Structures are given as structure tokens and as C-alpha cells.
Amino acid sequence: MLGPSLRTGLLLLGALLATLPGCEEVDVFIPLPEQSGPAGVLDGTLTYSGPRPCTKDGRVVGAAIVLGFDTRLLPPPEGLGTSAASIDVIPGDELFGGLGAALDVAPDGALRCPAPDDPPVTVSATWRMSPLPAGTYQIRGFYDHDGNFDPTFSIANLPSRGDVAGGAIENAAEVLGGAAPRYREVTLAAPIPAMGARVSGIAVTLGLPLPLERPVFHVAEVLAPPSGVAQSAGEVVMASDFLLDVFSPANPAGTEASLLRLQLAAGVPRKEVASAAAPPLSLPVGGEAAPTLAYARQDVNGDGAIDGEDHVPDSALIPALFPMSVFSKLEGDDRLVGQAAPAVLIQGLTIYEDLVTTATLGAEPLEPKESAVIGVRPAALCMHPTDPAQGGVLVISRAQDGEGNDIIAAGDVAGVEEALSRQFGRAIEIVYGCLPEGRYALNLIYGTGQAWTVPNEAGVCAPSEPATSPAVCGARPRLESQDVVLRIGPPDDPAYCAEHPTPAICAP
Numbered sequence: 080m081l082g083p084s085l086r087t088g089l090l091l092l093g094a095l096l097a098t099l100p101g102c103e104e105v106d107v108f109i110p111l112p113e114q115s116g117p118a119g120v121l122d123g124t125l126t127y128s129g130p131r132p133c134t135k136d137g138r139v140v141g142a143a144i145v146l147g148f149d150t151r152l153l154p155p156p157e158g159l160g161t162s163a164a165s166i167d168v169i170p171g172d173e174l175f176g177g178l179g180a181a182l183d184v185a186p187d188g189a190l191r192c193p194a195p196d197d198p199p200v201t202v203s204a205t206w207r208m209s210p211l212p213a214g215t216y217q218i219r220g221f222y223d224h225d226g227n228f229d230p231t232f233s234i235a236n237l238p239s240r241g242d243v244a245g246g247a248i249e250n251a252a253e254v255l256g257g258a259a260p261r262y263r264e265v266t267l268a269a270p271i272p273a274m275g276a277r278v279s280g281i282a283v284t285l286g287l288p289l290p291l292e293r294p295v296f297h298v299a300e301v302l303a304p305p306s307g308v309a310q311s312a313g314e315v316v317m318a319s320d321f322l323l324d325v326f327s328p329a330n331p332a333g334t335e336a337s338l339l340r341l342q343l344a345a346g347v348p349r350k351e352v353a354s355a356a357a358p359p360l361s362l363p364v365g366g367e368a369a370p371t372l373a374y375a376r377q378d379v380n381g382d383g384a385i386d387g388e389d390h391v392p393d394s395a396l397i398p399a400l401f402p403m404s405v406f407s408k409l410e411g412d413d414r415l416v417g418q419a420a421p422a423v424l425i426q427g428l429t430i431y432e433d434l435v436t437t438a439t440l441g442a443e444p445l446e447p448k449e450s451a452v453i454g455v456r457p458a459a460l461c462m463h464p465t466d467p468a469q470g471g472v473l474v475i476s477r478a479q480d481g482e483g484n485d486i487i488a489a490g491d492v493a494g495v496e497e498a499l500s501r502q503f504g505r506a507i508e509i510v511y512g513c514l515p516e517g518r519y520a521l522n523l524i525y526g527t528g529q530a531w532t533v534p535n536e537a538g539v540c541a542p543s544e545p546a547t548s549p550a551v552c553g554a555r556p557r558l559e560s561q562d563v564v565l566r567i568g569p570p571d572d573p574a575y576c577a578e579h580p581t582p583a584i585c586a587p
Contacts, residue, residue, distance in 0.1 A: 117270075117271040117272060117273055117274070117275050117276075118209060118210030118211060118212065118271060118275055119209065119210065119211045119212070119213065119267035119271055119275060119276040119277065119278070120207060120208070120209035120210065120211065120275070120276075120277045120278075121147060121165075121207070121208050121209070121211065121216065121218070121265060121267075121277075121278050121279075121281055122205065122206060122207035122208070122277070122278075122279050122281065123205070123206060123218075123247075123279060123280055123281030123282055123283060124203055124204070124205055124206070124280075124281075124282055124283070125143055125145060125169060125174075125203060125204055125205070125206045125220070125283045125284075125285065126201065126202075126203045126282070126283070126284045126285070127143065127174060127200075127201065127202050127203070127222055127243065127284075127285045127286070128199060128200075128201045128284065128285070128286040129199055129200070129222065129243040129285065129286055129288055130193050130197065130199060130200075130224070130243070130288065131175075131178070131181070131182070131183070131193040131197060131199075131200050132171050132175055132182075132193075132222075132224065133190060133191060133192035133193070133224065133225070133226075134182055134183060134184045134185070134190070134191050135185075135188065135189070135190040135191070136188040137184055137188060138171070138172055139170075139171030139172045139174075139175050139182065140171060140190070140224070140225065140226045141171045141222060141223040141224050141225065141226045141228075142168050142169060142170050142171050142174075142222070142223055142226075142228070143168070143169040143171075143174050143204070143206075143220060143221075143222050143223075143285065144166065144167075144168055144220055144221055144222070144223055144228060145166065145167040145168075145169070145206045145208065145218065145219075145220040145283060146163040146165075146166055146218070146219050146220055147163055147164050147165040147166070147208050147211065147216045147217070147218055148160060148163050148164060148216060148217045148218075148219060149164045149214050149215070149216060149465075150214070150215045150216065150217055150264060151214075151464055151465050151467075152164070152464055152465065153217065154219075154528055155403070155405065155522070155524045155528065155530060156377075156401075156403050156524050156526065156528065158464075159422050159424065159464045160464070161417055164211060164214075164216065165208040165209070165211055166208065166230060167206045167207060167208045169204050169206060171222075171226075173204055174202055174203075174204045174222075175200075175202055177202060178200060178202065181200070206283065210275075211267060212267070212271070213267050213268060213269035213270065213271050213276075214266070214267060214269075215264050215265065215266045215267075216264070216265050216266075216267070217246070217247070217262040217263070217264060217265075218246055218247040218262070218263070218265065218281055218283055219244075219245075219246035219247075219262060219528075220244070220245060220246055220283055220285055221238040221242045221243060221244040221245070221285060221289075222242060222243040222285050223238070223242055224241045224242045224243060225239065225241060225242070227239060227361065232535075232536050233415070233532050233535045233536060234360070234362065234535050234536055234537055237293060237528070237529055237530060238289055238527075238528075238529060239289070239292055239293055239363060239529070240289055240290065240291055240292045240363070241288065241289065242288070242289050243285045243286065243287060243288050243289070244285065244287045244288075244289055244527065244528075245283065245284045245285035245286050245287055246260065246262050246283060246284075247262060247263040247265070247281050247282060247283050247284075248260045248261065248262060248263065248284065249261045249262070249263045253383060259378060259381050259526075263281070265278050265281060266278075289527055289529065291373055291525060291527065291529060292363040292370075292529075293363070293525075293529045293530065293531050294345070294372050294373070294402050294523040294524075294525055294529065294530065294531045295345065295346055295347070295362060295363060295364060295370065295531050296343040296344060296345055296346070296372065296451070296521075296523055296531055296533065297343070297344055297346070297347050297348060297533065297560035297561065297563070298315070298341055298342070298343060298344075298521070298533070298560070298563045299342045299343065299344035299348075299450060300341075300342040301315050301339075301340075301341060301342075302339075302340035302341070302342060302452070303339055303340075304324060304336060304337050304338065304339060305324075306322075306571065307320075307321040307322060307339070307571060308321075308339050309568070313559075313562055313563050313564065314518075314563070314564055314565075314566045315339070315341065315563070315564075315565050315566070316565075316566045316567075316568040317339050317455060317457070317514075317565065317566070317567055317568065318567075318568055318569070318570055318571045319476065319513040319514045319515075319516050319567050319568065319569065319570045319576060319581070320476055320477070320513050320514075320570035320571055320572055320575045320576055320579075321339070321457040321476045321477070321514070322457075322476070322477050322480070322481055322571075323337040323338070323457065323477065323480040323481065323486070324336075324337040324480060324481040324482070325337045325480055325481065325482055325484070326480040326484055326486055327480070327482070327484050328394060328396060331433075331434040331435050331438065332433075332434070332435070334434060335430070335433060335434045335454070337480070337481075338428070338454035338455060338456075339454070339455040340430070340452055340453065340454050340455070341427075341452070341453045341455065341521070341565075342450050342451075342452055342453075343372070343404075343450060343451045343452075343453055343521070343523065344449060344450040345369075345370035345371050345372045345448075345449055345450060346364040346369075346370035347362070347364055347558055347560050347561070348560050351556075351558050351559075351560055352364055352365045353365070354550075354556035354558065355537065355556075355558055359555055360537050360555070360556065360558070362537065369449055370449070371447035371448060371449055372402060372447060372448055372449070372450065372451045372523070373401070373402070373447045373525065374400055374401065374402070374429075374431055374445035374446070374447065374448060374451075375400065375401045375444070375445060375525075375526060376389060376398055376399070376400060376401075376440070376442065376445070377389055377398075377399035377400060377401055377403070377526065379399050385442040386442070391428065392495065392498070392499075393428070393456070396438045397428075397434065397437055397438055398437065398438075398440050399429075400429040400431060400437070400440075400445075401429070401524070401525055401526045402429060402451060402523040402524055402525055403426075403427075403429065403523070403524040403525075404426070404427030404428075404429055404451075404453040404521070404522065404523055404524075405424055405425070405426055405427065405522045405524065406424065406425040406426075406427060406455065406519040406520065406521060406522070406565050407422070407423070407424055407519060407520050407522060408422070408423035408424070408459075408515060408517050408518070408519050409517065409518045409519065409520055409564070410587075411517075412518070414518070414520075414534045414539050414562065414564065415534060415535070415536065415539055417520065418517075418587055419464075420463055420587065421461050421462055421463045421471075421584060421585060421586075421587070422460075422461070422462060422463070422464050423459055423460070423461050423515050423517075423519075423585055424459065424460045425455065425456060425458065425459050425460075425514075425519060425565075426456060426458075426460070427453040427454060427455055427456065428453065428454035428455075428456055429451060429452075429453060430451075430452040430453070430454055431445065431448075432452075433452075451523070455565065457475065457476040457477070457514065458473055458474065458475040458476065458514075459473070459474050459514050459515055459567075459585065460472075460473050460499075460503075460507075461473075461474065461515065461582060461584050461585035462503065462505065462507070462584070463584075467504055467505035468505075469505075469584065470505050470506040470507065470508065470584075471503060471505055471506070471507045471508075471584065472507065472508050472509070472510045472582045472584055472585070473495075473499060473507060473508070473509050473510070474510045474511070474512050474513075474514060474515070474581065474582050474585060475487070475509065475510070475511050475512075476511075476512070476513060476514050477511065478511045487509065492509055495509060496508060496509055510582050511579055512576075512579040512580055512581055512582060513570055513575070513576040513579060513580060513581050514567045514581065515567060515581050515585040515586075516566075516567045516568060516569065516581075517566070517567060518564040518565070518566050519564060519565040519566070519567065520532050520533065520534060520564060520565075521533045521563070521564070521565060533560075533561050533562070533563055533564075534561060534562045534563065534564060535561050537557070537558045537561040538557060538558045538559060538560065538561030538562030538563075539552075539561075539562050540552035540553065540557060541553075
């Protein structure tokens with residue numbers, strides 16, 4: 080995870096200690112007339128400690144975004160959620176109104192932003208979100224420093240470089256040491272009484288400036304094994320009964336060559352840069368420096384230390400890296416809507432240069448790269464995120480590779496199932512069978528939670544936007560590079576899938 084600087088960390092800790100409440104007071108909340116039944120409300124104080132905001136046209140640029148997440152649907156990298164349960168927005172003029180003359184407002188309305196060495200400011204405001212059903216929630220948030228947040232579009236619904244992140248965090252001291260933040264969990268107990276329920280006094284602190292842009296990417300090259308993979312316009316197709324030729328720690332080069340690998344280049348292709356950087360898309364591309372993707376070791380067990388315990392599930396020899404890669408199944412033929420029930424995910428393998436280099440990485444910082452190589456594991460996790468009682472399955476296309484090596488040694492299956500069950504809070508069973516067919520979106524995720532998904536709105540025309548050419552959606556440009564999917568296609572050997580069918584829980 081990207082840790083805060085010492086200065087920023089001290090600011091965060093001071094603000095947290097100054098605003099932590101002594102207890103949670105449960106009050107009552109009468110739902111709005113248009114609500115169908117009892118509901119809950121969460122509220123509290125937001126404290127911002129960070130750079131002074133920019134101003135333009137006599138107003139403060141940006142707003143504080145407060146997001147409430149159901150703990151069963153946390154956002155990546157911790158969970159499988161794709162949207163918050165509720166949101167509150169505190170306009171910048173309201174949050175920073177008390178600064179008065181300290182706000183640097185240009186007489187002609189021009190954009191003015193603080194210098195890097197300007198002293199930080201601390202301000203506060205109240206927040207509230209409702210109506211909420213019974214459940215357990217985490218509160219996260221950020222200050223949208225450049226004013227480009229838009230919750231309705233995936234290309235603008237997450238923080239970007241310079242935004243100031245935080246939330247209702249419990250382990251401020253550990254965060255200073257580099258550990259991942261542990262967010263406070265707030266419960267609206269079921270059943271909610273007829274008069275509703277309220278939990279007040281929830282302190283939210285924003286104090287971590289984000290140093291990275293979102294990991295914007297495009298598929299630059301498909302590195303395919305000799306069989307089991309095909310390509311067509313806008314699609315990379317992998318057979319549902321995909322067979323790894325080699326999967327062996329003794330042959331890392333052969334193992335790597337057996338994987339379907341996607342080379343994901345930072346930014347967009349050169350021919351699309353001008354259109355991507357200009358309004359209305361305004362993507363963070365086109366600067367003087369070539370775009371890069373930031374690599375970092377994952378603290379898998381959350382102990383604040385990067386060591387040999389922080390490895391991928393497949394092998395203790397391969398460290399787990401950011402950017403994390405996930406392929407998420409889409410809803411039918413829709414290219415923008417993910418399948419929610421069940422969620423079906425294929426986790427990619429992030430490779431730093433090659434598997435041998437990846438296996439020998441130490442704890443030192445990694446150099447950013449202009450592209451990332453992602454191996455597509457022939458395994459899919461299927462589960463209903465909000466219904467743990469249904470359990471889940473990890474379906475692996477084959478029990479052995481082409482040379483007879485076990486994909487998971489028989490003696491390790493129970494241990495892997497136990498680890499997966501603990502991670503996802505439900506019983507997970509390993510099954511060998513054909514992968515769920517359909518289209519999958521490509522996702523890259525940083526440890527900060529910043530992410531990028533392809534396909535997205537920059538590459539997919541809305542129904543109201545006629546595609547008059549491959550490069551146009553209505554009155555705006557279309558970026559073809561942002562409309563690519565992984566498709567799990569029909570098997571190469573239908574008889575194998577008849578004998579080893581896709582588990583029923585994977586079906587929508």
C-alpha cells in the first residue's frame with residue numbers, strides 16, 4: 080500500500096485524535112415520507128487537514144465526498160463492491176467557508192491553486208447519509224481537489240492525483256507505520272424500529288493526499304499460448320476448458336508462456352491522446368512525460384511489513400503486486416454493467432518484467448513501468464456477495480497441466496479452501512470444471528483503491544449517442560482502446576465440459 084508521508088501522517092493522526100468520539104449514541108430517525116419503511120441514518124463530523132483548495136470564478140473548486148459502504152460490498156482491493164450504499168457531498172464553499180480572506184480568490188475569476196510549500200489548513204463540517212437499511216457500514220471519503228468527480232461515470236467516479244483521502248479510521252498509529260487503514264464499522268441493527276434508527280458522532284478525517292493518477296490503461300498486446308486463445312475485434316477469447324501446457328515452479332519460463340498474458344500499456348494509444356485529454360473526456364493523459372503504471376508490493380496479511388508471507392495464492396515464490404488485476408463478468412451483452420448475482424471474478428497475475436524477475440523481488444520500492452503484464456489465471460470465483468449462506472466456488476478449468484502436474488496439489492486443496500473461506504467470509508469449495516462463459520471487464524487497481532476499468536464510457540456509446548464512425552459517439556470522440564473485453568468462449572473440447580460442467584452457482 081502507498082503509505083502517507085511523515086508530515087501528512089502526523090496531520091492525519093492529530094486530526095483523528097482531536098475528533099474521535101467517546102461512544103456511539105443511537106438515536107431515532109423518522110424516514111422521509113417517500114420511503115417505504117423504517118430506515119437508518121448515519122451522521123457525524125468531517126475534518127479536513129491538507130492543502131488549501133483551489134478557487135475559480137469566485138468559488139472553491141471541488142467538494143468533500145463521503146461514501147458509506149456495506150461491509151459485504153466493500154470496494155476493491157478489499158472487496159467486490161462496485162458502488163457505495165449511500166453518498167453525501169459537502170460543497171467546497173461550505174467546507175472552507177470559514178477561511179474567509181485566507182482563500183486566494185483571483186479578482187478576474189482565474190483558477191488559483193496553492194503552492195506546494197503553502198501551509199496546510201484544517202477545517203470541518205457535518206455530514207449525513209440516509210436512508211439506509213439495517214447492516215454494517217464503513218465510511219470512506221476524499222476531497223475532490225480538482226472538481227472532476229462524477230459518480231455516474233466510471234471514468235470519473237474515483238479520486239485522482241492530488242485528491243485528499245481518508246475515512247472513519249481506527250488504526251491511525253499503524254497507518255503511520257505503513258499498514259493499511261482499518262475502517263471503523265458502524266452497525267444499524269436489525270430490525271430497524273418503526274421510528275427508524277440513527278448513529279451519530281462518526282468522525283471522518285481526510286488527510287492523505289494521493290500521489291498517483293488512476294491507472295488508465297489500454298490493451299497494447301496479447302501474448303497468447305499456442306492454443307486455447309483467439310482474438311476478434313474488441314475481444315480476447317479464452318476457451319472455457321483452457322489447458323495450461325506447463326504449470327510448474329521448476330519451469331517458470333514455461334509456466335509464463337503457457338498463460339494468456341495481456342500487456343496493458345499506461346494511458347491510451349498515441350493516436351487517441353488529443354481526443355482523450357480534451358473535454359468532455361478530460362482523461363489524465365497527454366502530459367510531457369510518458370504515462371506509467373506504479374508497481375508496489377502488496378501487504379497481503381495486513382501486518383504492515385512486506386515479507387515472504389505476502390505472496391500470491393498460487394505460489395509462495397511469487398510476491399503479490401499492485402496494480403492488482405481482476406476480470407469481472409459483465410451482465411449479458413452489456414459492456415458497462417457488471418453481473419451482480421452471482422459475482423464472477425477471474426484474478427489476474429501481475430508480472431514484473433517476467434516471472435523469474437518477479438520471484439526475486441525484494442521489499443525495496445519498484446520502478447514504475449510504461450506497461451504491466453497480466454497473466455489470466457484459468458480459474459473463476461463465483462459467489463453471491465450479499466448472501467454468505469450460499470457459499471461459493473473457485474472453479475479451475477483443469478486439475479492438471481498438459482504434463483500431468485497438479486494445478487493444486489491434492490494435499491493443499493483443503494488449506495486453500497480454508498484460506499479462501501476465511502478471506503471471503505463464507506465456505507468456498509474448489510471445483511474443476513469449465514469456466515463461466517461470457518464477457519469480462521478488465522480492471523487495474525492500486526492499493527489506494529484508485530482503479531480503472533475497460534470497457535468504459537470513453538469507448539462505449541450510450542443509446543442516445545449514434546455511432547456515426549468507429550471514432551465518434553454522437554458529438555464526442557470515442558476511444559476504441561477503451562472498449563475491449565476478455566471473453567470466456569466455448570470449449571475446445573465440448574466432451575470435457577459435458578463431463579466437467581460449470582458449477583450451477585456460477586449461473587446468473
